[in-house]
Amino acid sequence: MQTRELLRSHSSVRKYSGEQIPKETIIDLIETAQMAASSHFVQAYSVIWVTDEEKKAKLGELSKNDFQFKTAGASFLFCVDFKRLQVAGQKHGVDIVTDSAENLLVGVADVSLFAQNFVVAAEAMGYGICYIGGARNNPAEISELFNLPEHVFPLFALTIGTPTKRNETKPRLPVAAVLHENSYDVDQYETLLADYDAMMESYYASRSSNQKMANWTKQMADFLVDQKRPFMKDFLATKGFTFK
Ligand SMILES: Cc1cc2nc3c(=O)[nH]c(=O)nc-3n(C[C@H](O)[C@H](O)[C@H](O)COP(=O)(O)O)c2cc1C
Numbered sequence: 001m002q003t004r005e006l007l008r009s010h011s012s013v014r015k016y017s018g019e020q021i022p023k024e025t026i027i028d029l030i031e032t033a034q035m036a037a038s039s040h041f042v043q044a045y046s047v048i049w050v051t052d053e054e055k056k057a058k059l060g061e062l063s064k065n066d067f068q069f070k071t072a073g074a075s076f077l078f079c080v081d082f083k084r085l086q087v088a089g090q091k092h093g094v095d096i097v098t099d100s101a102e103n104l105l106v107g108v109a110d111v112s113l114f115a116q117n118f119v120v121a122a123e124a125m126g127y128g129i130c131y132i133g134g135a136r137n138n139p140a141e142i143s144e145l146f147n148l149p150e151h152v153f154p155l156f157a158l159t160i161g162t163p164t165k166r167n168e169t170k171p172r173l174p175v176a177a178v179l180h181e182n183s184y185d186v187d188q189y190e191t192l193l194a195d196y197d198a199m200m201e202s203y204y205a206s207r208s209s210n211q212k213m214a215n216w217t218k219q220m221a222d223f224l225v226d227q228k229r230p231f232m233k234d235f236l237a238t239k240g241f242t243f244k
Pocket of ligand 1: 010012013014065130131132133134135156167169170
């Protein structure tokens with residue numbers, strides 16, 4: 001499949017055959033993911049491959065997405081990692097600055113690009129994937145489960161496997177809503193979002209499973225009406241990130 005076609009056919013998969021993915025394939029996917037661009041080449045990521053059945057079940061439970069882990073062919077925890085960079089600094093007698101809002105952004109960007117390379121490579125092999133931000137529902141417990149040291153924290157988990165069911169692609173916002181030429185244009189949103197809501201209403205009403213009456217703006221309003229994971233700031237502080 002052409003790369004463009006592959007990217008345009010993405011949809012998250014949450015039900016897999018259970019067939020385990022061979023180690024050579026995992027290594028290949030990780031090597032491919034590592035070729036993602038990295039801010040100042042810090043490579044501020046680590047990934048835990050969860051092969052221990054008990055730990056996998058616990059990760060599923062703590063992430064509140066246990067059903068996906070049960071049938072996945074492999075399960076991972078993607079982490080922002082400044083620990084290795086600290087060791088690199090120590091090698092040269094330097095105590096590096098890890099604790100800054102900038103480093104947090106650098107780490108999140110690095111992990112996301114690394115993970116998305118992994119995802120695209122996996123989808124090119126015919127696998128399905130699902131990101132699991134639910135891993136941030138219990139970040140302290142998950143950190144303990146996988147012995148994550150200070151300066152390392154979980155950003156999201158990921159399941160991958162042979163799909164037993166593929167969802168239709170979900171319509172994205174119109175290009176005009178996300179592409180601004182030379183200057184940010186806020187005035188267009190009223191019309192564009194009304195059109196998008198109509199499109200999403202018909203998508204949700206007619207898709208092959210989990211049909212519902214819903215639109216995008218209402219979903220976003222309901223989702224963002226209150227603060228999500230208010231414990232996150234304190235959790236990050238325990239990992240050495242206090243947004244200095
Ligand atoms: C960082 C991130 C976290 C996500 N967390 C979850 C999750 O915890 N559970 C889940 O079922 N899907 C999760 N998703 C999948 C999104 O719901 C999905 O990508 C979105 O609805 C668009 O659908 P599509 O991927 O099928 O196109 C996550 C996606 C991303 C990028």
